[in-house]
Amino acid sequence: MAALVPVVAACTEEPSAPPPPDPLAELAAKARADAALATAIATAQPALATAATEIATARTEHATALQAEVDRERPPVSSSSTRPPATPDVPADGVAALVDALTTAEKQAADLVASVPRYRAGLLGSVAAGCASLRVVLT
Amino acid sequence: MTSPTPPPSQGPSSLPDDAAQATQDALGAEHAALWVYGLVSAFLPADYGNALQEGSNAHRARRDATELLLSGAGQSPRSAEAAYVLPQEVADEPSALAVLVVVETDVTVAWRAVLERTDDKTLRAAALGGLTDAAVRATRWRRAAGQTPATPPLPGTPG
Numbered sequence: 431m432a433a434l435v436p437v438v439a440a441c442t443e444e445p446s447a448p449p450p451p452d453p454l455a456e457l458a459a460k461a462r463a464d465a466a467l468a469t470a471i472a473t474a475q476p477a478l479a480t481a482a483t484e485i486a487t488a489r490t491e492h493a494t495a496l497q498a499e500v501d502r503e504r505p506p507v508s509s510s511s512t513r514p515p516a517t518p519d520v521p522a523d524g525v526a527a528l529v530d531a532l533t534t535a536e537k538q539a540a541d542l543v544a545s546v547p548r549y550r551a552g553l554l555g556s557v558a559a560g561c562a563s564l565r566v567v568l569t
Numbered sequence: 570m571t572s573p574t575p576p577p578s579q580g581p582s583s584l585p586d587d588a589a590q591a592t593q594d595a596l597g598a599e600h601a602a603l604w605v606y607g608l609v610s611a612f613l614p615a616d617y618g619n620a621l622q623e624g625s626n627a628h629r630a631r632r633d634a635t636e637l638l639l640s641g642a643g644q645s646p647r648s649a650e651a652a653y654v655l656p657q658e659v660a661d662e663p664s665a666l667a668v669l670v671v672v673e674t675d676v677t678v679a680w681r682a683v684l685e686r687t688d689d690k691t692l693r694a695a696a697l698g699g700l701t702d703a704a705v706r707a708t709r710w711r712r713a714a715g716q717t718p719a720t721p722p723l724p725g726t727p728g
Binding site for chain 1: 682684686687693694696697700701703704705707708709712717718719720721722723724725726
C-alpha cells in the first residue's frame with residue numbers, strides 16, 4: 431500500500447499573506463496627483479502660472495524621491511507600476527485647491543515621521559517641510 | 570528661589586552619541602540663526618520688522634526647547650559662540666536677505682540630520698518642527714529677495 435497522504439502537513443503550508451502596501455506608495459501617488467493638479471491650474475489660470483508651476487515641479491520631485499524609496503525597499507515586479515494620474519478638472523479657485531492639496535500632503539508625511547525608519551524620517555520631514563513652504567509660494 | 574526646578578521633560582532621558590551630536594549641531598544652528606537675526610535688522614527697512622521679530626522669537630523658543638531636551642537627556646547644551654563667520658558681508662538689504670536665507674537653510678539641514686539619527690518620537694517631533702519652520706521662513710526670505718524657485722523641493726536635504 432502506498433504511503434498515507436500527509437493531510438495534516440499540507441494544512442500547515444498556507445500561502446503567506448501578501449505584505450501590506452508600503453505607506454510611502456500612497457504618498458507618492460498623492461504627489462503625482464498634486465503635480466497633475468498644479469500643472470492643470472498653471473495652464474488654465476495664467477495669474478497662477480508661476481506659483482503652480484513651481485508646485486508642479488516640486489511635487490513631481492517628491493513623487494520621484496518617494497517612489498524611489500518604495501522601489502528600493504521592495505523592487506517592483508513590473509516597470510510600469512506607476513501610472514500617471516488622469517488629467518484633473520481645473521477647480522474654480524486654484525489657490526484654495528492647491529493650499530488644500532499641500533496641507534493634506536504635509537499632514538500625510540508628518541504623521542508618518544514618528545514611526546518610520548530613520549532614512550525615511552528624514553525624507554518625509556523634507557517632504558512635509560517642502561509642502562509647507564510651497565503654500566508660502568501661493569500667498 | 571535660587572534653584573528653580575526644571576519643568577518635567579517629556580523628552581528622552583538619554584541619547585545615543587550620534588543623536589546627541591546631531592541635536593547639539595541643531596542647537597548650534599539655532600544659536601547662529603538668532604545671532605544673524607540680530608545682526609541683519611540694522612540693514613533691513615522697517616517693514617521687515619514683524620518678520621524679523623517673528624523669526625527671532627521662533628529661534629529663541631526653539632533654542633530654549635532644545636536646551637531643555639538636551640539637559641533632560643543628560644547632555645550639556647552647547648553654548649552660543651560670541652560671533653559667527655558670515656557667508657558674505659552684510660552691507661545692505663540684498664546681502665541681509667541672502668544671509669537670512671543661508672542661515673535658515675543651515676537650520677533645515679541640521680534638523681533633517683536629527684531626523685535621520687534618532688528613533689525617539691519626542692526628538693523626531695521637535696526636529697520636524699524645526700525643519701518645517703525654518704523651511705517656511707527661508708521661503709519667505711527668498712521671496713522677499715526675489716529668488717526663484719522660492720523653495721527647494723526637499724528642504725533640509727544636504728548639499
